[in-house]
Structure formats: structure tokens, C-alpha cells
Amino acid sequence: MSVDPTLNLTNIQGDILSGLPKKTQTYIFFDITNVKKFRSDLRNFIPLIKTVAQVLKDRKAIDDHKKQKLPGLLPIVGVNIAFSHLGFAKLGVDDSTLVDPALGDNDPFKSGQKKDAVTNLGDPVKSAGTPDWEAPFLQDIHGVILISGDSHLNVNKKRLAIELIFGVNTPLASIKEVTSIVGDVRPGDESGHEHFGFLDGISNPVVDGFDTVINPGPKIVQQGVVLTGRPGDNGQGQTTPIPRADWAKDGSFLAFRYLFQQVPEFNQFLKANPIAKDGNGKVLTPEQGSDLLGARMVGRWKSGAPIDITPFQDDPVLAADPKRNNDFKFEGEINSQLRCPFAAHVRKTNPRNDLEVPPSPTPSIPVELRRIMRRGVQFGPEVTKEEATAGKTQHGRGLLFAAYQSSLANGFQFLQHSWANNQNFPPFETQPEQPGLDPLIGQGTRAMSGLDPLNEQKVLAMPAFIIPRGGEYFFSPSLSGLKATIAATA
Numbered sequence: 051m052s053v054d055p056t057l058n059l060t061n062i063q064g065d066i067l068s069g070l071p072k073k074t075q076t077y078i079f080f081d082i083t084n085v086k087k088f089r090s091d092l093r094n095f096i097p098l099i100k101t102v103a104q105v106l107k108d109r110k111a112i113d114d115h116k117k118q119k120l121p122g123l124l125p126i127v128g129v130n131i132a133f134s135h136l137g138f139a140k141l142g143v144d145d146s147t148l149v150d151p152a153l154g155d156n157d158p159f160k161s162g163q164k165k166d167a168v169t170n171l172g173d174p175v176k177s178a179g180t181p182d183w184e185a186p187f188l189q190d191i192h193g194v195i196l197i198s199g200d201s202h203l204n205v206n207k208k209r210l211a212i213e214l215i216f217g218v219n220t221p222l223a224s225i226k227e228v229t230s231i232v233g234d235v236r237p238g239d240e241s242g243h244e245h246f247g248f249l250d251g252i253s254n255p256v257v258d259g260f261d262t263v264i265n266p267g268p269k270i271v272q273q274g275v276v277l278t279g280r281p282g283d284n285g286q287g288q289t290t291p292i293p294r295a296d297w298a299k300d301g302s303f304l305a306f307r308y309l310f311q312q313v314p315e316f317n318q319f320l321k322a323n324p325i326a327k328d329g330n331g332k333v334l335t336p337e338q339g340s341d342l343l344g345a346r347m348v349g350r351w352k353s354g355a356p357i358d359i360t361p362f363q364d365d366p367v368l369a370a371d372p373k374r375n376n377d378f379k380f381e382g383e384i385n386s387q388l389r390c391p392f393a394a395h396v397r398k399t400n401p402r403n404d405l406e407v408p409p410s411p412t413p414s415i416p417v418e419l420r421r422i423m424r425r426g427v428q429f430g431p432e433v434t435k436e437e438a439t440a441g442k443t444q445h446g447r448g449l450l451f452a453a454y455q456s457s458l459a460n461g462f463q464f465l466q467h468s469w470a471n472n473q474n475f476p477p478f479e480t481q482p483e484q485p486g487l488d489p490l491i492g493q494g495t496r497a498m499s500g501l502d503p504l505n506e507q508k509v510l511a512m513p514a515f516i517i518p519r520g521g522e523y524f525f526s527p528s529l530s531g532l533k534a535t536i537a538a539t540a
């Protein structure tokens with residue numbers, strides 16, 4: 051398939067559609083302190099931004115480098131920028147067309163994540179109306195600069211160049227850094243795996259007119275599910291396109307979450323609750339039983355192989371085959387948790403056929419419109435021997451969760467609020483048992499059924515293994531939007 055000629059890949063920030071290549075990534079959260087100077091500094095910053103077109107070239111160069119088995123990594127760095135609603139307000143940029151008319155003041159981008167965390171996301175609360183977050187995320191944040199690259203050295207060099215442009219820490223500064231966080235892909239064989247050990251980044255939406263390689267899997271999504279101002283960007287109303295100002299087209303909303311993972315505690319839980327027999331009645335060793343428990347919580351084995359295809363035994367060959375590793379729909383499993391629990395993380399966050407096949411109640415909008423483009427990276431060190439032995443976290447680690455979509459209310463917010471946190475989801479008309487919460491990200495009293503394949507009704511309670519400690523909603527504008535409006539002289 052060829053790329054849709056109306057899709058201007060030099061106008062779209064690279065992380066959105068192609069993902070900035072990264073071994074390490076720095077997020078700089080900033081406030082704008084001098085509006086006039088910021089606009090002029092931004093004009094000098096824009097040439098540093100990697101577009102989708104440039105990222106595709108970088109990815110091709112990386113592939114060639116790998117194919118030729120050349121040593122080391124190519125020195126590639128990519129920069130993107132995004133703004134919060136408070137950032138646009140500070141700049142005096144009218145961002146009213148970023149708000150879904152069907153939602154008005156309740157649009158999560160407008161209300162900001164600090165408020166949303168308490169009202170919709172279910173984050174633990176510190177005091178009335180305030181989430182239990184790290185202090186910097188309780189402050190106002192105007193924007194975020196993402197720097198991804200092959201090494202700390204090259205990312206830090208770029209960071210210095212950027213700080214120079216904005217005069218950071220000098221009397222001429224136009225921004226103040228609120229906080230910065232460094233994320234790193236895990237080392238060695240764990241590369242690509244999140245901190246619990248599961249391969250991540252397998253299932254992202256395939257975008258119509260952009261992706262040229264289409265592997266079997268969930269339905270292709272319209273461009274407007276990810277990009278604003280493109281076909282399918284209809285928000286909550288879903289009958290007419292949201293009227294976006296020109297500068298607000300070809301951008302995407304970025305949901306950032308600072309998620310801490312309790313890895314030793316997670317491993318202890320798996321060890322303490324091994325599944326005794328697989329779905330065929332085969333007796334499992336404690337280790338096999340713990341592995342199966344983890345796989346049933348996630349919906350995939352650590353290798354990435356989906357349990358819907360290979361429910362009781364890992365299959366690393368299948369996991370590594372892009373033509374097969376996403377080709378499942380929970381078909382034939384309506385009302386059954388034998389192969390995959392209803393509440394398994396990947397079934398909760400992408401229920402595939404669960405909502406389409408009778409007797410499921412018809413969903414308000416199709417599942418494809420709720421897909422999100424995930425671009426996270428790990429942070430924090432590997433688990434130490436002391437932590438593993440004690441089963442207790444002593445060093446902060448987790449996921450810098452980042453996901454792009456054209457509607458936060460259809461995408462991230464809905465997945466967290468209405469699916470992960472909802473013990474009755476997925477809803478079957480003749481539901482045999484309550485699914486329970488998403489065992490990874492569900493907020494509330496965590497418990498789920500279906501973990502034991504031979505006793506689907508059995509409910510297992512569990513502590514919080516993932517703790518949200520910050521976040522914000524941003525909008526990642528097009529290059530033309532940045533130049534014509536955001537960096538324009540007032």
C-alpha cells in the first residue's frame with residue numbers, strides 16, 4: 051500500500067505516527083516565563099523538531115545499519131514539543147477548537163489531568179481534590195519537550211542546545227523547567243520489555259493511508275482517530291467532524307502518565323498464587339503456575355505471545371512473528387474466560403470482538419475509535435538483589451506512559467475510566483461472572499475473576515502494582531501550526 055498523498059508527513063511531529071527511535075528519552079516539563087521571547091525562541095527551536103518524514107528516514111538508516119551488522123548504534127536524536135491548555139492560555143493562543151463541542155468545559159484537555167485524575171481517572175487522593183502525585187505535577191505545566199536518542203551523551207548534547215535557545219537559567223530565559231525525567235529502555239534481553247518483564251509496544255493502531263505494511267490484527271483505523279482535522283476526527287458526537295482551526299489540524303493529543311511499578315511486589319504475588327492446573331487439567335509446577343498467572347493478568351506471555359492464541363504454553367516463535375502475534379479477537383470466547391480472562395490488561399484496553407458479537411450490548415462507538423498510539427519508555431533501575439529478596443520496592447521505577455489520540459475522551463480517559471476501572475467491563479448480556487478491574491492499571495479495589503482457567507468464577511484480590519504519580523494532557527501541533535500561530539509574533 052502507498053501513503054495517502056494528502057497526508058503531509060513533513061508537517062506532523064515524528065513521535066505521533068512513527069515513534070521517535072529511542073534507547074533513552076528525556077522529558078522536560080516547562081513553564082513559559084516570557085511570552086514574547088518564547089515565541090521568538092520557538093522559531094529557533096522549530097528546526098530541531100523531527101517530523102514523521104524524518105523519523106521514517108532515521109528508521110530506514112537504523113534498519114540498514116542492523117542489516118549490515120555494523121557495530122554500535124547510529125547517533126540519532128529526535129526532538130518533539132507539545133503544549134497543555136494552560137500553556138496555550140499563557141501564550142494567548144485561542145485553543146477553543148481543540149475542545150470537543152460535545153464536552154465543553156468537561157473536555158479533559160481543557161480541565162487538565164490534575165483535575166481529571168481525581169474526577170475520572172480514579173487516582174489515589176492526597177487531600178480533597180488533589181491527587182497523591184509528585185510535587186512538580188501538582189504545579190501548572192505549560193508544555194513538554196521530548197528528546198529521544200541512542201545515548202545519554204547525544205540526548206544531553208541536544209538538551210544543552212535547547213536550553214541555550216530558551217536561555218534556561220539565565221536572565222534571558224523564556225522558560226523555566228518544572229521538572230525533567232529520564233527514561234531508558236531496559237538493558238540486554240529485556241530491551242522492549244516493561245519492568246514486570248512483558249514485551250510491550252506490540253499492538254498499536256494501523257493507520258489508514260499511512261502504514262504500508264499491514265499485518266493481520268485489529269481493524270485499520272481512520273487517520274482522524276490519531277490526527278486532528280483528518281477523516282474520523284469526530285470526537286464524542288461522532289456525527290460531524292470537530293471544526294478545528296487550521297493551526298490545530300494534523301496534531302494529536304498526548305496523554306502523559308508518570309506510572310510507578312511495584313516490581314518485587316508483583317513478582318511476590320505471582321509466586322504466592324501459582325495456578326495449580328492449566329485449562330486442560332495438566333498439573334503445573336509452581337514456576338509454570340506463576341508464569342501462567344502473570345500471562346493471564348496481562349493477556350500475553352512475557353515473550354509477547356497472546357494467550358488468546360496460545361493459552362497454556364508460551365510460544366516465543368509466534369511472539370516474534372508480526373504476521374501472527376496480533377491476530378486474535380477473543381472469538382469463540384464470548385462468555386468464557388477459559389483462554390483469556392475478561393479483565394486481562396490487553397482485553398480491557400482493546401476488547402476487539404468482545405463488544406461486536408451478540409449477545410454483547412452494542413457499544414456507543416466502535417472499538418476502533420478508542421485506539422491509542424502508545425509511545426512509552428521505562429524509567430528507573432533494574433530490581434536489585436535486596437529488593438528481590440525482600441519482595442519490596444526500594445527504588446522508584448516504572449513507565450513513562452505516553453499515548454497519542456485525536457480525542458482524550460474517546461481514547462486514554464475512556465480506557466482508564468470506563469474500561470480498566472470498571473469491574474463490569476466487558477459487559478455480556480448473560481455475563482457468567484463479574485470481570486473485575488484491570489489487574490495492572492485498574493484504580494479501585496483490585497480483584498478479578500478468570501485467573502484460574504478451571505475455576506473461572508474464582509475471584510483473586512490483589513494490591514496496587516502500578517501507582518500513578520503525575521501526568522498532564524498536551525497537544526502536539528503540526529509544524530505549520532507551530533510556525534503560523536504558536537511562534538507567530540503577537
Ligand code: HEM
Nearest residue numbers: 244248249250251252253309396399400449465466491516
Ligand atoms: C505501567 C503501566 C503499564 C504497563 C506495565 C502496561 C503493560 C502492557 C503490556 C505488557 C501490553 C502488551 C503489549 C502490547 O500489546 O503492545 C500492553 C498493551 C496495552 N496497554 Fe498497557 N501497560 C501499562 C499502562 C497502560 C495504560 C495506562 C493504558 C491506557 C489507559 C494502557 C493501554 C494499553 C493498550 C491499549 C494496549 C494494547 C492492547 C491491544 O491492542 O491488544 N496501558 N500494556
